[in-house]
Amino acid sequence: MRMYSIGFKEEVKEDNFSRPISKKIEKLYNIYCLNFKKDFFPFGAIIDFSKSFGNIGMGFISDPERRLVFSNFVLRYTVLLSLISYILSFFAVVVLFHPELREKNYFSENALLPGEVNSLFNGNELRPSIVEQELRDLGNVKRFMPRDYIESKLLQYGIEVYRQNFTVNTLSQMSLNGENVYGIIRAPRANGDECLVLVIPHTDDTVYSSYSIALSLAAAFKSGVYWAKDVIFLFSDVGLEGTQAWLQAYHYHYSRSNVIVTEPLAARSGSIQAALSLELSSLTADGIDIFLEGMNGHLPNLDFFNVAVKVIKQHDGKPYIHGRPDPPKNNLYDNSLHMMKTVFKGFWTQASSKPFSHHALFLPFHIDAVTFKSVQGRSMKPIHIGRAIEATLRSLNSLEERFHQSFFFYFTPNSYNYISIGLYFPAHVLALASIAPPILWLYSKSFIEEVPANPTLGVLRLGTLASPMPFLVIMLISHSIGISLYFFVSSGSYLDIFAFLSLDCESSLLLAIMCVYLISVCIPVMNILPYFQTNEQRAMSKYLCNGWVSIVLLTLSLSNFSLAFMITLVFVPVVNCSIPIVSQTYSKWITCFQRTLVFLVSPVVFLSLILSIDFMLKDIPFTFERFFATWQIIVNEAVAEDAKYGAYMFPLTSCVLFPMWLINWYTLFL
Secondary structure (H helix, E strand, C coil): CCEECCCCCCEECCCCCCCCCCHHHHHHHHHHHHHCCHHHCCCCCCCCHHHHCCCCCHHHHHCHHHHHHHHHHHHHCHHHHHHHHHHHHHHHHHHHHCHHHCEECCCCCHHHCCCCCCCCCCCCCCCHHHHHHHHHHHCCCCCCCCHHHHHHHHHHCCCEEEEEEEEEECCCCCEEEEEEEEEEECCCCCCCCEEEEEEEECCCCCHHHHHHHHHHHHHHHHCCCCCCCEEEEEEECCCHHHHHHHHHHHCCCCCCCCCEEECCCCCCCCEEEEEEEEECCCCCEEEEEEECCCHHHCCCCHHHHHHHHHHHHHCCCEEEECCECCCCCCCHHHHHHHHHHHHHHHHHHHHHCCCCCHHHHCHHHCCEEEEEEEEEEEEECHHHHHHHHHHHHHHHHCCCCCCCCCCCCEECCCCCEEEEHHHHHHHHHHHHHCCHHHHHHHHHCCECCCEECCCCCCCCEECCECCCHHHHHHHHHHHHHHHHHHHHHHCCHHHHHCHHHCCCHHHHHHHHHHHHHHHHHCHHHHCCCCCCCCHHHHHHHHHHHHHHHHHHHHHHHCCCHHHHHHHHHHHHHHHHHCCCCCCCCCHHHHHHHHHHHHHHCCHHHHHHHHHHHHHHHCCCCCCHHHHHHHHHHHHHHHHHHHHHHCCCHHHHHHHHHHHHHHHHHHHCCC
8 A cells, every 4th residue: 555745755664653544535635645746735745745734643743853844834823723713613614504514313113113013093982072071171281280180080090199298499599399190001011120201290281181192001001911011100290390399209209408308209110211302382293393402401312312203204293393394405505504594493392401391301211202382373283183192102112122222412403314423523522623723822822931942843842840739729619619609699698698689589680690790800909819920820821711612612512512602602703712822012902902802701790691692683672671681581591400400500600710701801811
């Protein structure tokens, strides 16, 4: 095998580290090597690949001469390389929607056999229309859960029925009492080691239709002899809190904060393999909206989504994603634009880390779950909706083990394609890689005793690095503020401190957070931070600061890609623009500009800007009262969701993201 260096046709001997990764890479490499000349590259002969990239692999790492040439090239074109990497990240997102890069959905778990069974549901045991009429005759069902009616219907068909009481303690020191009702259909062909859960929440818009379909299905499932897993019908009360209370009691996972206090369950089944939540607004529908995004960026297994799509199509329905049907196939532009909007809606939902539906509460317990929401229409009758749900549960009934073979990290632009993590993750890597050239430049400026290296090879300087201790002090101060803020809020101490103001709980919470924010921002004015006398010490601090930012954002992307990518696109350019300035001519103006940029991306200011833009786009009159009320809702929801369900947006912001911003803010005042 022969390998050639770019711009030259001289043969390079192969060594153990120069083998190409694949034949395709080798072919592309040779084509470019043989056809592109050295004078093709811009900026003249700035890249001497014959010296720096002669042998690919460990030879480059072990050769100090090549490392030096590469380092000098990066130092010379730091801004250009950073800008190119950042722009390429946007290009990497756009090309994801090209037809050649989209992969078709397929089933990885052969045991599912979706749509291969004959759906036996016909509504003869208990007609959904009759149940709906009986519920309407009861009156006031939207306000109070009809527990006695549900229990009587389940007992009528021989289903085990139990109740569970729970109490929700809110931030305003008020208590909400609720009572869940759940029925268990024991599998006739198994010993109850595994089960499936069908969740029917009590909401104003879906109470009649969801209860009607669920009770009719329960009557039909009881006579089925094909169940290999128990089926649990959970009628949850008080919104998401009821489902969370039942899950905590089922797994003996009781909250330490005593926000949701539950009583033990009277009966349970085995390990929950999967769950399905029903939110049906009518007994007829044009299709089913499959809601996937869960809390903290979690997603169910892609096989679960594929099962739902197939059975919905088989029963005269259209699968919807985020309320959007499949895009048109005859126009490439309209098709790509439609899918881009669908993916961005899922991107925003996942980045929020909020539990928007009841299935989201199952995902932190490692239980794959989705939500079915009906879309207004008449193509699907009650029997079609019931059979679609039955077919989905019977496919899950065939599982021999938990979902594990397909993807857990993906985006769904439509019902027949998916974008895997291997395709979209490089976009985040490219955006984050734009911080690498400035890091190398700052590293080169962090030497106190500069000793010239070999002048024939480059201008890189060697010497003693500045001490990282001042940066560690800043890091300790920043994270101490963030962690103190979290415990200050979660413990409720702010209520005692601001009691003299006679404010309600929500206003006191927002006031406490704003006070901590203002004090932490003003710390540089108090001369508490260590002062750096030399430019090398400033460069070392900024070098470590940028490295910490890249570590945090890369780690976050492994948990919640959407949130990490959104923060990277906004925060990384500001970090790159806030490097120390050595020039004395315009240093004051540039420093002022840098501080303004960093201040604008602080969590409080940036969210305020987003809210202001949202008011403008929705033509909402901007008033201080409305703006303050919106801020209250956002902050209170974040704190309450952390206490109730374990949503990590508030602890992540207070303990990680806010200290990360504080570190960058403090380094500008050193």
